[in-house]
Amino acid sequence: MKKEHIVTVILLILIWWILAILVGNNVLIPTPIEVLHSTIKIFSDKSSYYAIYKTLVRVFQGYFLSLIIALFISILADKFNTVKLLFEPIQILTKAIPNVSYIIVTLIWLGSEGSVWVICMLVLFPVLYNNFIFTLENEDSELKDIQKIYPETFIKTTRLRTMPLLYGTFLSSSKVALGLGLKICVMAEILGQVKVGIGKHLYYARLYLDTSSLFAWTIIIIILSVIIDSIFNILIKFKEE
Structure with a gap:
């Protein structure tokens, strides 16, 4: 984490603490200490x-299925x-x-337990x-011209040209998709x-007005998102090198 990020986090915590003291009601805004206790x-x-x-x-079930379908259809759409x-x-x-709308309709059709990963996939x-x-x-037009002059089989073109071309997009898109998928699943x-x-x-936590637990679980979701982002940032950096 960069120094600027650490400063921003500290400032946000200070603002949060000041607001909690001014409001004086832990149901509305619990203090960082109360949230820390709930997190522990x-x-x-x-x-x-x-x-x-x-x-x-559930997140990864929806993500992997959507990834497979999106790859398959996009490759076919590019070819045909x-x-x-x-x-x-x-x-x-x-x-x-x-x-x-996805969430409500899918819940009606499949019920609560079986619908979450389907909703994630649809989104x-x-x-x-x-x-x-x-x-x-948006592939380089010169490469497209070369492929027309020297055509290859669909399978060979997919393996040697399409998949390497999509690798960078796969990393950046997956980074966004998994963060979004986590929020949608929750x-x-x-x-x-x-x-x-x-x-x-x-x-x-909402039902029992346990705001400190609500904040604590929200922080856990943020931590999970940061971990996912960090993993894909490392993969993207490794690819660029």
Whole structure:
């Protein structure tokens, strides 16, 4: 973490502390010390680790399925213009539909336990697909001309040209998609009232006006997002080198 980031975090904590003192009501704004105690309490409970694990499993289930489908369709759309044209209306629909609509409809269809990763997949798919197809469409025109002069089989072209071309986009898109997927999954867990997950703890914290626990779980979500970002930043930096 850079020095500037540390300074920003310290300033935010100071502002938070001052606001908590001015308000004087821990239901509205708990102090950082109260939130720290709640965080320690969460990590001292073994069931909390299982809740985090279940949420992450749902995130990665939705992410990997959306990644596979987005890769497959974007490669086909790049090769066959008919596929691209057929898929354009679906692409527009997926971009236009609000995330909360996915959540509510999928919860009605599949119930709370089976719907979270499906919701994650539906939300992440257009993000990944749009980035993949944009990269393929903006390939160097000279390379495209060479491919027309010296055509290769679809499988060989995909292996030697398409996959290496999409690798950088895969890293940057996955970084964004997993961060978004974590937030979407937690939101779906709250609305669906799942039996196990971070969303369940946030739901009960709101229900019992336990704001310090609400803040503590939010901080845990932020930490998970930072870890995911850091991993992909390392991979992106390694690729550039």
